[in-house]
Amino acid sequence: DVKVTQSSRYLVKRTGEKVFLECVQDMDHENMFWYRQDPGLGLRLIYFSYDVKMKEKGDIPEGYSVSREKKERFSLILESASTNQTSMYLCASSALAGGVEEQYFGPGTRLTVT
Amino acid sequence: ILNVEQSPQSLHVQEGDSTNFTCSFPSSNFYALHWYRWETAKSPEALFVMTLNGDEKKKGRISATLNTKEGYSYLYIKGSQPEDSATYLCANSGGGADGLTFGKGTHLIIQP
Numbered sequence: 001d002v003k004v005t006q007s008s009r010y011l012v013k014r015t016g017e018k019v020f021l022e023c024v025q026d027m028d029h030e031n032m033f034w035y036r037q038d039p040g041l042g043l044r045l046i047y048f049s050y051d052v053k054m055k056e057k058g059d060i061p062e063g064y065s066v067s068r069e070k071k072e073r074f075s076l077i078l079e080s081a082s083t084n085q086t087s088m089y090l091c092a093s094s095a096l097a098g099g100v101e102e103q104y105f106g107p108g109t110r111l112t113v114t
Numbered sequence: 115i116l117n118v119e120q121s122p123q124s125l126h127v128q129e130g131d132s133t134n135f136t137c138s139f140p141s142s143n144f145y146a147l148h149w150y151r152w153e154t155a156k157s158p159e160a161l162f163v164m165t166l167n168g169d170e171k172k173k174g175r176i177s178a179t180l181n182t183k184e185g186y187s188y189l190y191i192k193g194s195q196p197e198d199s200a201t202y203l204c205a206n207s208g209g210g211a212d213g214l215t216f217g218k219g220t221h222l223i224i225q226p
Contacts, residue, residue: 100165106157
């Protein structure tokens with residue numbers, strides 16, 4: 001089974017802190033993604049990466065950066081956390097199956113910024 | 115339709131009843147349609163991936179249909195059980211490896 005793990009299930013940080021959210025996958029997938037989920041807005045793509053050291057902006061990259069130094073690990077960084085970044089963060093990795101990309105998700109990190 | 119849209123936003127169903135909900139997506143530039151089930155405190159779990167117009171997929175009491183020409187998919191649950199309570203997400207992929215575009219989900223609550 002594909003396993004995607006995230007470093008924390010719950011996290012509370014103060015405004016202005018630098019925050020690291022870590023994601024690790026064990027299936028040698030090329031592609032990894034970070035989403036946030038907010039009530040009434042659904043899942044929105046922040047950043048994704050299709051290879052080590054490669055990154056692409058998603059739909060809402062402002063206020064975030066990412067790092068992919070190893071294939072299995074994709075980190076989301078909040079350089080200076082703000083209250084509007086309080087959200088559920090989901091990491092995913094993907095592989096092609098029969099020509100179709102299938103994404104596998106981690107359990108999520110619920111971040112509260114006070 | 116520019117985005118992926120799901121309706122209804124939430125749904126309360128009596129245990130044992132059958133139900134269905136809708137996902138609408140842009141019919142142009144379609145590649146694949148995904149359904150996920152997301153239970154509280156768990157990871158979203160893939161239910162179906164469909165690519166062909168007229169596709170029908172089934173997993174136990176859950177099934178889905180796809181109409182790519184008019185841009186919609188239905189998810190059906192037969193004989194709802196409490197464990198079916200979850201948020202059901204659909205997502206459209208454009209054929210590349212650049213992520214999925216998700217709808218806002220349908221939050222299903224099965225009442226005993």
